[in-house]
Amino acid sequence: MTFPAAPAPVRVRPATLVAEVFAPAPLVLCLLVVAGWRAAGWTGALWGLGTAALVASLPMLVLRVLARRGRVDGHFVRSRAQRLPVYAATGVLTALVVAAQLRLGAPVLVPVTTAxxxxGLLVLLAVTLRWKVSAHVAMAACWAVGLGALTAPWAVPLAAPVPVLVALSRVRTGDHTVAQTAVGALIGVLIGVAYTAAAASLP
Structure with a gap:
């Protein structure tokens, strides 16, 4: 089934802008680069940048192309059914990247972050089998908590408004309900807390 390509908007609504700026891809990029920098300076940051290009930027580029061709209903994929293969394919790609990182000797915090x-992708995939949930909010919440693990605890309250703004934007644009954003936030916080514990256990 194909979908008509969305016409270019005349103007960008603030809620749409928030969803674009704080989409999962740029937040994954931020987290991986910061993780790499913490682990090994510029070398680690380059590992993080390269990883993000593969597991975040590349899938988003593919989705934009598919959306333009009418294969999906938008680059953020609003349809729950269409999200399943997207999560599955990105999950396989990410697993392969983790394996490559370990084999090539990446700074350990980078494959841990990628893992x-x-x-997160696997949890979202499992939930999406039965119910639509906000990946935007999940990633934003995980990013806010994870940033504290990589920098300093005071970064968490500074970053906390981001998932709130993202949740409001996703409801405002009609892409998610309040319940879907709330569950997304819960998923993100739980994964972020687990990530914090894992990062703290590394030498």
């Missing part, structure tokens, strides 16, 4: 991105 938690994979965990």
């Amino acid at each position: 938690f991105v994979l965990l």
Whole structure:
């Protein structure tokens, strides 16, 4: 089934802008680069940047192309059914990247961070089998908590408004209900807490 390509908007609504700026891809990029920098300076940051290009930027580029061709209903994929293969394919790609990182000797915090991105994808995939949930909010909440693990605890309250704004934007644009954003936030916080514990246990 194909969908008509969405016409270019005349103007960008603030809620749409928030969803674009704080989409999962740029937040994954931020987290991986910061993780790499913490682990090994510029070398680690380059590992994080390269990883993000594969597991975040590349899937989003593919989705934008598919959306333009009418294969999916938008680059954020509003349809629950269409999200399943997207999560599955991105999960396989991410798992392969983790395996490559371990084999090539990436700074350990980078594959650990990538593995938690994979965990998030698997949880979202499992939930999406029965119910639509906000991946935007899940990633934003995980990013806010994870940033504290990678920098300092005071970064968490500074980053906390981001998932709130993202949740409001996703409801405002009609892409999610309040319940779907709330569950997304819960998923993100739980994964972020687990990631914090894992990062703290590393030498």
